[in-house]
Amino acid sequence: MKIAVDKNTYHINKDKDKEYIYLFDDETLDELLKLNMHCVYYKKCDYVDINLTDYDIDCIKKAKITDKDYDKITKQNYKYAIIVPNCNNDRGDYKGKSFLRNCIESILNQTYKDFTLIIVDDCSTDTSIETIKSYKDNRIHLIQNKRKRYNGGSRNVGIDYALDNIDFDYFCFLDSDDWWKHNKVLETINNRLFNHDMALIGMELIDKNGVFMTKYHQYDNYEDFFLSDNKVWCTAWARVIKKNKIVYFCENSLMEDRVWSYRQADVINELDKVVNIKEPLYVWNRTNTTNSVSIVRNSYWNASAWCHIGHQLQLLDQLKHKEMIPILKKRIEVCKDKVNHNIYQQY
Numbered sequence: 001m002k003i004a005v006d007k008n009t010y011h012i013n014k015d016k017d018k019e020y021i022y023l024f025d026d027e028t029l030d031e032l033l034k035l036n037m038h039c040v041y042y043k044k045c046d047y048v049d050i051n052l053t054d055y056d057i058d059c060i061k062k063a064k065i066t067d068k069d070y071d072k073i074t075k076q077n078y079k080y081a082i083i084v085p086n087c088n089n090d091r092g093d094y095k096g097k098s099f100l101r102n103c104i105e106s107i108l109n110q111t112y113k114d115f116t117l118i119i120v121d122d123c124s125t126d127t128s129i130e131t132i133k134s135y136k137d138n139r140i141h142l143i144q145n146k147r148k149r150y151n152g153g154s155r156n157v158g159i160d161y162a163l164d165n166i167d168f169d170y171f172c173f174l175d176s177d178d179w180w181k182h183n184k185v186l187e188t189i190n191n192r193l194f195n196h197d198m199a200l201i202g203m204e205l206i207d208k209n210g211v212f213m214t215k216y217h218q219y220d221n222y223e224d225f226f227l228s229d230n231k232v233w234c235t236a237w238a239r240v241i242k243k244n245k246i247v248y249f250c251e252n253s254l255m256e257d258r259v260w261s262y263r264q265a266d267v268i269n270e271l272d273k274v275v276n277i278k279e280p281l282y283v284w285n286r287t288n289t290t291n292s293v294s295i296v297r298n299s300y301w302n303a304s305a306w307c308h309i310g311h312q313l314q315l316l317d318q319l320k321h322k323e324m325i326p327i328l329k330k331r332i333e334v335c336k337d338k339v340n341h342n343i344y345q346q347y
Contacts, residue, residue, distance in 0.1 A: 078169040078190055080115040081162035081243075082107055085154035086176035087122040090131045092288055099177035099288060100131055106179035108137055112186040116141060116166050119176075120154040123147070128176075141165075151175070152249035152256030155236060159246060171246055173236040177288040185281045189240055197273040198264070199240040200232065203282040212286075216278040225274070226265045226324050227331070234261035237282055254301055255308040259315060262328070266320050305339045 024032060024039050032039050084103060092099040107117050119132055120143045132142050143157055155173065162168060170193070174180070181204060193199055202216040217232045219225045228234035234257045236249070247263040249256045268274060312332050319325055 076193075076195065077114060078193060079167060080170050080172050080186065080240075081158075081166050081168040082115050082117045082172040082174065083155055083158035083162070084117065084119045084174050084176050085122055085151045085158070086119055086124060086128055086132075087154075088124045088126045088128060089176040089288070090124070090126050090128040092177065092285075094285070094287065098131070099179075099285060100128055102179045103174055103176050104132070104135060104140075106181075106183075106185075107174070108135065108139070109183045110180070110186040111184050112190055115139060115172075115186065116162070116168065118143065118158045118161055118166075120145065120149075120158045120161075122149055122151075122154045149251065150254060150256070152253060152260070153251040155256075156248050156251065159248065163243075169243055171241045171243065173239070174282075175237060178237065178285045179283050181281050181283050188279065188281060189277065192275050192277050193240070194275070195242075196275045197242045197245045197268055198275075200274065200276045201238055201240065201281040202277065202279050203238065203284050204280045205284045205286055207286045214280050216280075217276050219271075219276075222265075222271060222321065223324070223327060225268075225271060226262060226321070227327065228258055228261040228265070232261075234258040236260065237284075239264065250308070250311045253307040253311070254304040259308065259311040262312075262315060262324075263318075266318075266324075302339075302342075305335070309335050309339065 084107075086100060089103075090098045090100040094102050097105070104117070104119075107115070117137075117139050118141045121128055121132070122145050129142075129144065132140065141161065143161060145154060145157065149157060159171070162171070172186075172189075180186075185201075189199055189201065200217040202214065204211050205213040205215070215233075217238070219231045224231045236257055239261075241264065245264075245267050247260065247267060249260045309332060312328060312335070316325055316328060319328070
């Protein structure tokens, strides 16, 4: 048996600085009650982290010590709708394959098989369509946009298609020039979800020299989580979202992620409904230097910056967490200043 320390959630002991959690397997209820501390049921537990609000345990089952039927608290096998927007990414060379092929195969090769892959092609003019169709796998659903929708609009097309046509529990997102790090990513996510509204995943950044950064989400409060800034980043691929909690992306903009991340945070009522998986599960490919909207700067990028400010202004009146209104107003002023000084970046 193991003892873990949790600094934030349960206040059982008199010592306010350290809260202890007992990890148990087959102890009787009488034995657990004698411990006078919060207990966590586990199976196949590979490790225990210092802070269970920031980390999680493989196959964790949480239960109060007053609960009697621990067997009812079980891991579930969820179904996933994985949405990949693509435009002209059947290019590049990573380990002998194009970016698009690496993305698709990283999904198809997962050990966890209960998913549907929805690829929304946004008017590609390269060999993307032929490449996608070359995979004879009935889990792949290809949608070809009839007009340009960019990443935000293409993801919305995928969301609508999934909601109308697929039986699933959670949304996942990948960009078509990125990929999942290994073949147990979806298994890892599934083992950590336990009906949370959202999961956050870590990532590796790579360039032509290899991995140059490994990054995880860090947040101490709802404001950190909401802002999607340095502690929590705003990208769609960094989140796994329960079907009934999904919100739509901003369209007609190259800066669709951040306002979406605000809206997505706003539908979360409690932070304990979010699981933060501090493992590098996603590979963010920075070798794609000619087709990545976060690298290429042009007139549409400049227009998108102003569009992004407008989307934030619209959101002010819609926020459920009203305490974030002054925070968002301050953010808008920062964005205005940067745009006026021609500082192009993903806000």
